[in-house]
Amino acid sequence: MARVLIMHGWTNRRQENTWHRILTAALRKQGHQVLYPQFPNTDAPHHDDWQELLLAELALLEEAGEGEKIVIGHSLGCVNFIRAAVDGKISNPVDRLLLVAPADPNLLDEVPGFKVDLAKSATKAALAAAVKSLTIVGSDADPWSPDGVQETFGKHLGVEAIIIEGAQHFRADEGWGQWQGLLDWVNDPAADITVR
Structure with a gap:
């Protein structure tokens, strides 16, 4: 069984109908150890608070026993993880990191501290040191990634992003x-994550 951390984004309150919460329940029913924390002050996120909780949850994941360590982030949750990696705060690499609809850091002026220069080679190197396998999933029409997820993230991080049209x-x-494909992907990284 895997150890999984799921991180929501800006303004999310872990509502019942979100894929994050549905995935959490489904994975727990399968016997996986799943952490799905509510990040503080979600309407006006504070960088230090979000970093502190991320690191605490990663430590809990380490203590959770054996099994693959998988981290799944959405939107600002993705950038929060990248920021921690760039700052050298992730001491034990996770096995798999999935970035779902990561928000372009250039659009995050309202939440100071989350800026990260994706084009720097040091950013790619820092993330590679914190993650053994990186997967990026995005849309062809995401307002939080107006230049496209491949152009903004995939190109700089050395990954071919999976694009789901209209998502x-x-x-x-x-x-x-x-989101059946995501549930399947946690159990098997070769699964088709695009399946609804």
């Missing part, structure tokens, strides 16, 4: 509740 920002009100 927008993967929010519940955009139809992203049950």
